[in-house]
Amino acid sequence: MNQYPLWKNLLVLTVVLLGGLFALPNLFDQDPSMEISAQRDAVIDQATQSRIEQALEPAGVVAKGMAIKNQKMLVRFKSSEDQLKAMDIIAAELGDNYTPALTLSPDLPDWLSGLGAEPMYLGLDLRGGIHVLIDVDMETAIEQAAERYSSDIRTLLREKKLRYIRISRENDQVLVKFNNAEKRDQATEAIGNEFRSLNLESLDEAEAFLVRASLSPVEKQEVQKFALQQNITTLRNRVNALGIAEPLIQQQGVRRIVVQLPGAQDPAKLKEILGATATLEYRLADTEHSVEDAVNGRIPPGSNLYHERDGQPVLLKKRVIVTGNQIVDASSGLDQRSGQPAVFVSLDGVGAKRMRRMTNENVGKPMAVVFIENRVTTRMVDGKPVKVKKKVEEVISIANILEPFGRRFQTTGLDSTEEARDLALLLRAGALAAPIEIVEERTIGPSLGQDSIDQGFMSVMIGLALVMVFMAFYYRVFGLVADLALMMNLVLIVAILSMLQATLTLPGIAGIVLTVGMAVDANVLIFQRIREEIANGNSPQASIQAGYEKAFSTIIDANITTLIAAVVLFSFGTGPIKGFAVTLAIGILTSMFTAIVGTRAVINFIYGHRRVKALAI
Amino acid sequence: MQIINKGTRFDLMGKRSMALVFSGVLLLIALIAIGVRGLNFGIDFTGGTLVEVGYTQAVELSVVRDALTQDGFGDAVIQHFGTPRDVLVRLAPRDDLESAVLSDRAFNAMKGIDPGADLRRVEFVGPQVGDELTEDGGLAMLYALIGILIYVGLRFEYRFAVGSVIALVHDVLITIGFFALFQVDFDLPVLAAVLAVIGYSLNDTIVVFDRIRENFRKIRKGEAIDIINTSVNQTLSRTLITSGTTLLVLVALFLFGGEIIHGFALALIVGVVIGTYSSIYVASSSVISMGVSRADLMPVQKEDGGPDEMP
Numbered sequence: 001m002n003q004y005p006l007w008k009n010l011l012v013l014t015v016v017l018l019g020g021l022f023a024l025p026n027l028f029d030q031d032p033s034m035e036i037s038a039q040r041d042a043v044i045d046q047a048t049q050s051r052i053e054q055a056l057e058p059a060g061v062v063a064k065g066m067a068i069k070n071q072k073m074l075v076r077f078k079s080s081e082d083q084l085k086a087m088d089i090i091a092a093e094l095g096d097n098y099t100p101a102l103t104l105s106p107d108l109p110d111w112l113s114g115l116g117a118e119p120m121y122l123g124l125d126l127r128g129g130i131h132v133l134i135d136v137d138m139e140t141a142i143e144q145a146a147e148r149y150s151s152d153i154r155t156l157l158r159e160k161k162l163r164y165i166r167i168s169r170e171n172d173q174v175l176v177k178f179n180n181a182e183k184r185d186q187a188t189e190a191i192g193n194e195f196r197s198l199n200l201e202s203l204d205e206a207e208a209f210l211v212r213a214s215l216s217p218v219e220k221q222e223v224q225k226f227a228l229q230q231n232i233t234t235l236r237n238r239v240n241a242l243g244i245a246e247p248l249i250q251q252q253g254v255r256r257i258v259v260q261l262p263g264a265q266d267p268a269k270l271k272e273i274l275g276a277t278a279t280l281e282y283r284l285a286d287t288e289h290s291v292e293d294a295v296n297g298r299i300p301p302g303s304n305l306y307h308e309r310d311g312q313p314v315l316l317k318k319r320v321i322v323t324g325n326q327i328v329d330a331s332s333g334l335d336q337r338s339g340q341p342a343v344f345v346s347l348d349g350v351g352a353k354r355m356r357r358m359t360n361e362n363v364g365k366p367m368a369v370v371f372i373e374n375r376v377t378t379r380m381v382d383g384k385p386v387k388v389k390k391k392v393e394e395v396i397s398i399a400n401i402l403e404p405f406g407r408r409f410q411t412t413g414l415d416s417t418e419e420a421r422d423l424a425l426l427l428r429a430g431a432l433a434a435p436i437e438i439v440e441e442r443t444i445g446p447s448l449g450q451d452s453i454d455q456g457f458m459s460v461m462i463g464l465a466l467v468m469v470f471m472a473f474y475y476r477v478f479g480l481v482a483d484l485a486l487m488m489n490l491v492l493i494v495a496i497l498s499m500l501q502a503t504l505t506l507p508g509i510a511g512i513v514l515t516v517g518m519a520v521d522a523n524v525l526i527f528q529r530i531r532e533e534i535a536n537g538n539s540p541q542a543s544i545q546a547g548y549e550k551a552f553s554t555i556i557d558a559n560i561t562t563l564i565a566a567v568v569l570f571s572f573g574t575g576p577i578k579g580f581a582v583t584l585a586i587g588i589l590t591s592m593f594t595a596i597v598g599t600r601a602v603i604n605f606i607y608g609h610r611r612v613k614a615l616a617i
Numbered sequence: 618m619q620i621i622n623k624g625t626r627f628d629l630m631g632k633r634s635m636a637l638v639f640s641g642v643l644l645l646i647a648l649i650a651i652g653v654r655g656l657n658f659g660i661d662f663t664g665g666t667l668v669e670v671g672y673t674q675a676v677e678l679s680v681v682r683d684a685l686t687q688d689g690f691g692d693a694v695i696q697h698f699g700t701p702r703d704v705l706v707r708l709a710p711r712d713d714l715e716s717a718v719l720s721d722r723a724f725n726a727m728k729g730i731d732p733g734a735d736l737r738r739v740e741f742v743g744p745q746v747g748d749e750l751t752e753d754g755g756l757a758m759l760y761a762l763i764g765i766l767i768y769v770g771l772r773f774e775y776r777f778a779v780g781s782v783i784a785l786v787h788d789v790l791i792t793i794g795f796f797a798l799f800q801v802d803f804d805l806p807v808l809a810a811v812l813a814v815i816g817y818s819l820n821d822t823i824v825v826f827d828r829i830r831e832n833f834r835k836i837r838k839g840e841a842i843d844i845i846n847t848s849v850n851q852t853l854s855r856t857l858i859t860s861g862t863t864l865l866v867l868v869a870l871f872l873f874g875g876e877i878i879h880g881f882a883l884a885l886i887v888g889v890v891i892g893t894y895s896s897i898y899v900a901s902s903s904v905i906s907m908g909v910s911r912a913d914l915m916p917v918q919k920e921d922g923g924p925d926e927m928p
Contacts, residue, residue, distance in 0.1 A: 133746065135743075135745070267720070267721065267736075267739060268718065268721035271717050271718065271721075275717065437717075437743075438716075438717040438741075438743075439742075439743035439745060439746050440741060440742050440743055440746045441717060441720070441739060441740070441741040442738075442739070442740050442741075443720075443736070443738065443739035443740075444737070444738055445671070445735055445736045445737040445738060447671060447735050447737060448669070448671075448737040448738050451875060452875055452877065455873055455874050455875035455878075456874060456875075456878075458873045458874075459866075459869045459870045459872075459873040459874040462869040462873055463865060463866030463867075463869040463870065464866075466862075466865040466866065466869060467862045467865055467866060470861070470862060470865065471862075474858070506875075506877060506878060507806050507809055507878075507881065509874075510806075510870060510874065510878055510881055510882070513866050513867075513869070513870045513874070514813065514863070514866065514867070514870075514885065516866050517862050517863035517864075517865065517866035517867065518817070518820070518859070518862075518863055520859070520862050521820070521855075521859040521862075521863075524855050524858045524859050524862075525824065525855055528852075528854055528855045528858075532851070550831075553827065554823070554824055554827040554828075557772060557823045557824075557827060558819075558820040558821075558823045558824050558827075559820070560768065561765055561768060561769070561816060561819040561820060561823055562816035562817065562819070562820050563816075564761065564764045564765055564768060564816070565761050565765070565812055565813060565815050565816030565819075566816065567764075568757055568760050568761040568764060568812065569757065569761075569809060569812050569813075571757075572753050572754070572756065572757035572760070573757070573809065577805060577806070577808075577809045580806075580809050580813075581809075584813065584816075
């Protein structure tokens with residue numbers, strides 16, 4: 001007799017129940033909601049909640065639910081109109097220190113969310129959003145490091161009173177020139193003692209004694225690691241300030257960063273903010289020399305020629321008072337006197353001290369604010385990618401120092417309030433340690449995402465229906481059992497995807513469709529065997545037993561090879577392709593369970609405990 | 618219900634010279650198509666920019682072209698995508714604009730025609746990323762083939778491993794050849810589909826091989842070719858049914874899955890059809906040609922404590 005032991009039946013039952021339970025959250029609607037996170041020192045607590053409630057009340061907007069979790073507040077709404085209305089109200093009420101972001105969250109009953117059950121995590125191609133791959137310009141990062149060393153070496157040699165002729169930087173090397181070998185050797189020792197991470201090499205050229213300092217491979221690696229980490233931090237700050245729920249910012253390889261922003265809608269603006277290297281520099285204007293001479297090519301040493309936004313040339317001192325790196329906080333607003341857009345800046349201790357000293361010594365003299373932006377792009381020249389770097393330096397404001405100032409002050413001269421807001425955001429988020437370039441972008445509009453979900457769902461359902469009808473006709477009772485297993489398989493795939501919170505993508509849905517077609521293969525193999533056994537004159541019960549047994553190793557062999565392909569796909573694929581590999585692999589595993597163990601349990605239940613004359617197969 | 622009547626026995630292997638000619642012709646066409654016409658690589662591999670815009674009503678391509686030309690995108694490739702309301706534009710790189718902002722400019726120009734236009738999709742792949750994807754894709758295919766070769770070699774015998782890999786290469790070449798011949802876009806999802814074809818085609822082949830092995834051990838008389846023919850016949854219904862159900866869902870995916878998934882579904886449809894044919898003919902014929910015999914498949918006999926061969 002064909003009977004499963006009790007534990008096997010219980011196992012099947014448990015898997016079915018658990019599968020159903022964890023697949024359940026996907027049936028609930030998603031509420032339009034808002035995720036509010038605190039910036040800087042702000043906190044989110046019960047007081048914030050009542051502030052929001054009171055602010056929403058006059059507008060007639062009622063939150064469907066509010067919850068605080070992981071220092072973030074989630075506010076749900078009944079409709080997206082309410083959500084958008086509330087966005088403006090809450091942003092105004094809470095001010096700069098809080099960032100509200102629009103999102104969707106499932107409306108699960110408490111007992112279900114209490115179990116940790118969540119709906120599937122949809123990929124960007126389904127929920128809409130922006131994916132960018134950012135390349136960090138490591139060559140420049142290393143050159144910048146060499147540049148820092150060259151200025152440190154200069155300071156060191158001055159301190160030690162070792163006279164040199166010239167210090168210059170070539171790519172990632174620093175060359176120091178002396179007029180005799182003795183001084184060169186003293187300097188080499190001094191540099192070697194102070195900067196242990198530099199490789200030093202003495203060179204003798206005609207009439208010149210040189211030291212060549214280059215970054216050791218270990219040091220280069222450190223520089224690159226730091227540049228990448230610093231850039232990730234900066235990008236994270238920028239993204240957080242923009243107010244996007246569930247952003248993903250991740251290292252990929254040794255010089256790339258992936259940024260995924262679900263639900264984000266304005267790619268132009270986002271790319272601008274992500275890629276921006278805008279920063280400020282404060283310099284004194286050079287009033288002793290003539291600007292006309294400089295324009296004609298006679299630029300005085302110690303000064304540089306700049307242009308204002310309207311094209312007006314200005315001469316500024318080479319020495320920088322403070323740079324954007326010394327800015328610790330910035331906000332935007334309007335200048336109280338002129339009503340112009342302004343950025344209010346706070347400096348760190350060192351910057352504030354320098355600023356106070358310089359302004360003290362130079363009251364009545366003009367000081368300029370330089371707006372600096374670096375851009376890198378890759379162009380194809382003769383079939384090879386070539387990096388083009390462009391540096392924009394504009395003087396946005398130049399004004400006389402009325403009185404000494406230090407830690408906090410304001411800068412005007414920006415074109416619009418929007419520009420002031422963006423600049424404040426960039427200054428606040430910190431500068432990028434190395435220039436970056438967007439090398440890949442995939443933006444999916446929300447309408448396309450929804451279409452893809454609908455079409456994907458439709459093809460799964462139609463495919464499922466066709467296969468089920470065919471199986472029922474072809475294998476009758478056994479076909480219906482296979483159909484049951486097929487549906488269970490689908491539920492299990494959804495449940496596992498939800499549990500793992502693996503990303504479901506459009507190719508992922510295609511993977512599910514494909515598994516639906518292939519999952520019945522195991523049952524076809526088993527049922528064909530059973531038919532053969534019956535044709536050979538075996539009894540129905542023996543045929544069932546033999547059919548399952550003989551088909552087993554074939555099924556395993558066939559599925560393992562498909563699994564190999566899925567694993568290879570997973571390890572090589574990016575984003576959406578990984579999604580395909582994941583659903584394909586999960587589908588193979590669950591289908592083996594449902595098609596072998598699952599159907600056997602049901603077949604045993606139908607035929608196992610009685611005498612059977614003929615099987616409906 | 619039965620697809621193939623009980624007791625039917627086609628002389629499948631007897632027609633393998635015909636199959637050889639058929640496969641040869643298909644492969645030749647595929648290779649010529651790949652060599653001469655080349656694959657119509659999508660921007661995933663070549664690098665470039667693609668913008669899909671959804672208009673509120675049907676729009677003439679010439680209107681879109683005019684709008685784009687005015688903004689300096691004269692060399693853009695423009696086509697409808699799925700419906701007459703959707704327009705897909707491929708942009709060439711421009712010297713005066715950063716690649717990353719190309720799409721934003723083009724969308725603005727296209728929005729000029731219809732302020733309600735909706736940005737459905739932007740894909741920008743830099744040249745260096747495209748090169749990497751091409752390389753990774755090729756490597757992925759190679760590793761999948763090697764992994765399978767090893768597994769089948771361990772589970773069966775080397776001739777079966779070689780036979781299944783011949784069938785796989787056959788399927789992959791013909792599927793890719795199809796894309797070259799009809800100049801269908803070959804993008805990342807299509808590459809994924811080709812890799813899935815490798816998995817699927819093998820699945821079919823393994824089932825046939827499994828039966829061949831079983832029959833070699835069970836049927837004590839008869840030529841190798843007869844046993845292989847019997848095995849292929851015995852698994853024929855299963856091969857056809859599984860391919861049938863898979864094709865059913867793939868056709869559903871092709872028809873209802875949306876424009877983006879078209880190439881993917883098409884590659885799988887072609888691959889499954891070819892894979893079914895090859896598991897019947899190519900894989901088994903290769904094994905016959907390599908002269909597999911019963912002895913090769915007998916389970917290794919355990920030595921039972923015989924006399925020691927000590928001198």
